[in-house]
Amino acid sequence: MVGMRVPYGGSYTNNGSNESQPPGAAPEVPAMVEVHKVVPPPPQSTASKLKTRLKETLFPDDPFRGFQGQPARVQWVLAVKYLFPILDWLPAYSLSLFKSDLIAGLTIASLAIPQGISYAKLANLPPLIGLYSSFVPPLVYAVLGSSRDLAVGPVSISSLIMGPCCASRQPHCGADAVPAARLHATLFAGIFQASLGILRLGFIIDFLSKATLVGFMAGAAIIVSLQQLKALLGIVHFTTEMGIVPVMASVFHHTKEWSWQTILMGVCFLVFLLVARHVSIRWPRLFWVSACAPLVSVIISTLVVFLFKAQNHGISIIGQLKCGLNRPSWDKTNIDTTYLGLTMKTGLVTGIISLTEGIAVGRTFASLKEYQIDGNKEMMAIGLMNVVGSCTSCYVTTGAFSRSPVNHNAGCKTAMSNVIMALTVMVTLLFLMPLFVYTPNVVLGAIIIAAVIGLIDIPAVYHIWKMDKMDFLVCVCAFAGVLFISVQEGLAIAVGISVFRVLLQITRPKITVQGNIMGTDIYRNLHQYKDAQRIPGFLILATEAPINFANSNYLNERIKRWIEEESSAQTKQTELRFVILDLSAVPAIDTSGVAFLIDIKKSIEKRGLELVLVNPTGEGHGKNTASERGTQAFQVGIACILTTGEAVASLSALAKMASP
Secondary structure: OOOOOOOOOEOOOOOOOOOEOOOOOOOOOOOOOOOOEOOOOOOOOHHHHHHHHHHHHHOOOOOOOOOOOOOHHHHHHHHHHHHOOHHHHOOOOOHHHHHHHHHHHHHHHHHHHHHHHHHHHHOOOOHHHHHHOOOHHHHHHHHHOOOOOOOEEOOHHHHHHHOOOOOOOOOOOOOOOOOHHHHHHHHHHHHHHHHHHHOOOHHHHHHOOHHHHHHHHHHHHHHHHHHOHHHHHOOOOOOOOOOHHHHHHHHHHOHHHOOHHHHHHHHHHHHHHHHHHHHHHHOHHHHHHHHHHHHHHHHHHHHHHHHHOHHHHOOOEOOOOOOOOOOOOHHHOOOOHHHHHHHHHHHHHHHHHHHHHHHHHHHHHHHHOOOOOOHHHHHHHHHHHHHHHHOOOOOOOEEOOOHHHHHHHOOOOOOHHHHHHHHHHHHHHHHHHHHHOOOEHHHHHHHHHHHHHHHOOHHHHHHHHHHOHHHHHHHHHHHHHHHHOOHHHHHHHHHHHHHHHHHHHHHOOOEEEEEEEOOOOOEEEOOOOOOEEOOOOEEEEEEOOOEOOOOHHHHHHHHHHHHHHHHHOOOOOOOOOEEEEEOOOOOOEOHHHHHHHHHHHHHHHHOOOEEEEEOOOHHHHHHHHHHHOOOHHHOOOOEEEOOHHHHHHHHHHHHHHHOO
């Protein structure tokens, strides 16, 4: 039988008239009210439920869609293309695409060469290692990566973290060899990154919230810049610690080592680089100005030093660099247990940070060009890239914040731009290394400062402050931790606060009292909507979190306290008779949640009240139904109705029929 909907906020009469009634009064209802009861979901086996949950957890992107119904040969081809994305775009590659990628590849190579040398110095590595890391890893990524715009190479943040790794315990190595500790940290980073992708555990990096990253990047940028005071001031003896206090102490304790020639050159080139960056930001079409500025700075400063013999006047230079490609380094992968813990920690931190940076940049440009990248596939590509890099004298690499926008603005079409950049670096390694002998270290420091200064995002910090004060606290903690303690500890503090906030939201979920929006059948939070008004005799509550072992006791105590408050404030006209619990926004419920419903039902019945559930989700209603069929201890037996409006209407009708 089809019932009639009640116009809540007005009265219903059999003659069809609709008369208004005082605000807050209970709506009058007909004796017969159509009630849509919640239908439990169809029964599923435990194996089927587990399969569905694992699929949604580990394969939310459904990477194997399109495989079903295909012949075995086609499935093998699709699987190979999934593992090696280059096979997807290379067969259709054309000359017009190559022209665009050629320009983009040469442009980012002009930026990658000076940055590679500079970041290697930042990581306390020989300059050649930065170029090695700009040669092999981009080739590996071009085969395995799915992003068209990501420009791969060493980055400032990973270099900063890698710098102090085992500085006092590293084995002796030559001037152009990679310290074993850095290789081990790179190997651990690559294994960790690839494992996250293979095991489909990419959600772990989601614990680095935007507020955490904004604060972390700003603090790291300041620390990186302050570390470059060694080169900008010409200081020889400088601290290897990362905190702002030891860095500034080292600067002012060695004022006798300051060189005015070095300071003059550093300031001039730093101003030039910052002006070039400002020009590219102000006029995006002139992106090449900022991209070419580092290489131009290296060329001009090298010529100045060579012509005026500036190395004899206090300006330090890179020195002799050997020509040649990456040297195999797998013979150095024998791990010394004396510094195993430190290298594993460094590899873990650099792996997470570089992975977050690379995937964030890749997704940003993928959304701009309206194509998709597979996050887990990217983790595998970046991880395997670093594993190969650890065996070829490279250190941690990823998609760079500074080079990827240049690659995008230069018009890259595919990952071939990384190949062209790598080939350009290869030519440099084979033939052009003697040209860098007179390159001054102060210019490399200026290049680093100009590159990382863009990581300080003040508008983002202000936006976080306006939007969410708790997120702002996380941002400040990450910033202060990096600045005053260390990079690793600062990041750990920020992540810890973020996780604590999530746990707090789970264990202390928000519960709201609902009221009726006059003239509608909509029920909303009384404290949020001024038009919402209580329905006499009803306590309507809603929660927006899973009901589980972590919060069931809190929900039980909070609801009982609300009932006591309502009962103590009642009058004859507003006597509390019904408690409605809206579960529309409750995604899941466990056995502790079912036990909570049992307990709250018994408590409510002892007070002579009735409990009704509104729109429980499939999982919650399924467990409710299953418990009714189970033992006597778990018989819930609570009525479940589709909407709050129907629950109020049906209960009001029953109350009216029961009244004399």
